[in-house]
Amino acid sequence: MAAKSSTMLSLGTVAPTFALHDFNGKLYQLSDFNAAKGLLVAFICYHCPFVQHIRREFAEFARNYQAKGLAVVAIASNDIEAYPQDGPAGMKAEATEFNYSFPYLLDNTQTVAKAYQAACTPDLYLFDGAQRLFYRGQFDASRPRNTIPVTGDDLRAATDALLAGLPAPTDQRPSIGCSIKWKVSNAPTYA
Numbered sequence: 001m002a003a004k005s006s007t008m009l010s011l012g013t014v015a016p017t018f019a020l021h022d023f024n025g026k027l028y029q030l031s032d033f034n035a036a037k038g039l040l041v042a043f044i045c046y047h048c049p050f051v052q053h054i055r056r057e058f059a060e061f062a063r064n065y066q067a068k069g070l071a072v073v074a075i076a077s078n079d080i081e082a083y084p085q086d087g088p089a090g091m092k093a094e095a096t097e098f099n100y101s102f103p104y105l106l107d108n109t110q111t112v113a114k115a116y117q118a119a120c121t122p123d124l125y126l127f128d129g130a131q132r133l134f135y136r137g138q139f140d141a142s143r144p145r146n147t148i149p150v151t152g153d154d155l156r157a158a159t160d161a162l163l164a165g166l167p168a169p170t171d172q173r174p175s176i177g178c179s180i181k182w183k184v185s186n187a188p189t190y191a
Contacts, residue, residue: 004120004179008136011168015039015131016115020105023088028103036071038162039131043113043123045078046090049144050177051121057150058139059098065159072102077113078181113180114188120177126158134162137172
């Protein structure tokens with residue numbers, strides 16, 4: 001299990017636009033989340049051990065913070081021809097099993113992952129109410145092979161600061177996980 005780090009997109013970056021379908025075919029666009037106090041965009045996938053490690057707590061985080069006005073959207077960008085378990089059927093199974101309360105979208109062309117400079121799963125981007133990047137980094141310091149409990153402390157602290165109108169945390173550590181599985185002809189130069 002080789003780990004890849006987030007590219008750490010520059011703070012203040014405006015959220016790249018998207019128009020993607022969920023696993024049931026419903027279309028979602030970035031503009032659907034304009035009224036939120038903030039927006040978390042999470043690049044995840046069904047088969048990644050790093051995502052599997054945090055997803056129960058991540059789902060709980062989403063439910064807690066959606067109640068406070070945060071919008072949450074997950075995006076799967078892996079090559080589903082090479083990794084079919086990360087396609088709509090796997091996404092639906094994951095969302096059902098873990099009671100995801102947020103849209104889970106398929107980026108089959110991988111253009112959205114490239115626009116966000118996503119590099120790994122999970123790769124987390126927290127935007128403020130004006131959809132400017134406030135935090136990009138790890139959920140917490142827990143990993144599949146360490147003994148640190150999964151708490152979401154890093155993302156919770158950043159989200160609490162955002163919702164309270166406080167400055168962004170100065171210590172933002174890259175997310176670490178499986179590399180996004182790029183289509184051979186589609187690999188970005190930053191990957």
